[in-house]
Amino acid sequence: MIIGLCFISNLAGMGLKMGKHIYGCAINELEEYFLGINEKKYRAIQTYEWLYQKKVFSFDEMTNIKHDLREALKKDFKIKTINLIRVQKGSDVAKYLYELKDKNTIEAVLMKHSYGNSLCISTQVGCNIGCLFCESGRLKKVRNLLPGEMVEQIIMAEEEVHEKISHVVLMGIGEPFDNYENVVKFLKIINHHKSLNIGTRHITLSTAGVVPRINDFANEEGQVNLAISLHAPNNEIRNKIMPINKSYNIEKLLEACKNYIKRTNRRITFEYILLDGINDSDDCAVELSKRLKGINCYVNLIPYNEASNTVFKKSGKAVILRFYDILKKNKINVTIRKEFGGQIDAACGQLRADNR
Numbered sequence: 487m488i489i490g491l492c493f494i495s496n497l498a499g500m501g502l503k504m505g506k507h508i509y510g511c512a513i514n515e516l517e518e519y520f521l522g523i524n525e526k527k528y529r530a531i532q533t534y535e536w537l538y539q540k541k542v543f544s545f546d547e548m549t550n551i552k553h554d555l556r557e558a559l560k561k562d563f564k565i566k567t568i569n570l571i572r573v574q575k576g577s578d579v580a581k582y583l584y585e586l587k588d589k590n591t592i593e594a595v596l597m598k599h600s601y602g603n604s605l606c607i608s609t610q611v612g613c614n615i616g617c618l619f620c621e622s623g624r625l626k627k628v629r630n631l632l633p634g635e636m637v638e639q640i641i642m643a644e645e646e647v648h649e650k651i652s653h654v655v656l657m658g659i660g661e662p663f664d665n666y667e668n669v670v671k672f673l674k675i676i677n678h679h680k681s682l683n684i685g686t687r688h689i690t691l692s693t694a695g696v697v698p699r700i701n702d703f704a705n706e707e708g709q710v711n712l713a714i715s716l717h718a719p720n721n722e723i724r725n726k727i728m729p730i731n732k733s734y735n736i737e738k739l740l741e742a743c744k745n746y747i748k749r750t751n752r753r754i755t756f757e758y759i760l761l762d763g764i765n766d767s768d769d770c771a772v773e774l775s776k777r778l779k780g781i782n783c784y785v786n787l788i789p790y791n792e793a794s795n796t797v798f799k800k801s802g803k804a805v806i807l808r809f810y811d812i813l814k815k816n817k818i819n820v821t822i823r824k825e826f827g828g829q830i831d832a833a834c835g836q837l838r839a840d841n842r
């Protein structure tokens with residue numbers, strides 16, 4: 487096949503650079519690519535099947551695609567861009583350290599549940615949100631991850647564990663709504679029935695509360711589960727542990743959540759890390775109950791995992807149960823999150839705790 491000027495200009499028109507990461511291509515982009523080189527659209531589905539179902543890492547293995555077309559794919563796309571450089575395993579958890587093409591590193595955590603394998607992925611290199619209790623955010627944001635780099639975290643984890651990842655949680659390093667467009671594209675790619683086919687109900691996006699993006703997200707198609715890192719019942723406490731609250735306070739945040747629920751008819755999860763002496767008193771539980779009364783939500787209480795270089799302490803078991811009981815008595819749906827991977831620093835907010 488002669489790849490001429492027409493094809494080059496077509497690539498440029500699609501915003502495709504030479505050597506584009508193929509895991510970052512939505513199906514319609516691949517279809518446009520094939521049409522642009524006078525091929526049939528169905529080649530895109532064929533390519534997706536090789537990548538996501540047969541899980542090959544080389545265009546040469548795509549044997550039902552003719553040779554000259556495979557050569558064109560090799561020239562225009564790359565498949566693997568990240569390397570798995572370290573795996574730490576616990577009984578029901580594994581932490582993966584990935585090296586990106588530019589040598590930056592990110593992490594993902596696999597959690598084995600009775601209902602399947604859930605992977606917590608990173609969305610940025612570093613994070614600018616600066617939550618005080620968070621190890622993941624100690625490194626300032628270096629850059630956003632591209633959609634393909636998020637997809638590849640899942641592909642690499644499946645490859646390592648030899649099992650399907652059935653659930654994805656965007657709760658690793660980074661604030662997903664600070665990388666909005668790439669994240670939305672990533673969600674579309676992994677949800678496609680010919681790619682990883684991960685259902686929207688099996689995907690949870692967690693945000694620290696970027697209010698304008700919550701409003702934008704309410705208008706997206708194919709709603710995934712939305713979780714809000716709340717962690718405090720009032721502005722006084724939230725200002726101290728989450729600087730983002732100074733931009734979008736609790737009132738604005740809960741207003742956006744209510745609008746989101748109204749528009750999408752989906753329930754929201756509020757994440758609440760219990761920090762000893764900070765946000766775990768009976769008064770906090772009562773105040774939180776009042777705040778959330780009437781909102782279609784549930785609260786996920788998270789026992790804090792003490793990392794080496796932080797001033798926060800984990801709430802005692804009795805305190806956690808008391809907090810839970812007060813919410814229950816006030817008719818708030820509440821659960822206490824199972825603790826995963828504390829021993830290998832793979833717990834919530836602990837990614838990158840000991841990478842260097």
Ligand code: SF4
Pocket residue numbers: 613614615616617620621622623624658659660661694715835
């Ligand atoms: S909790 Fe999330 S948003 Fe906050 S600093 Fe950590 S990675 Fe960033």
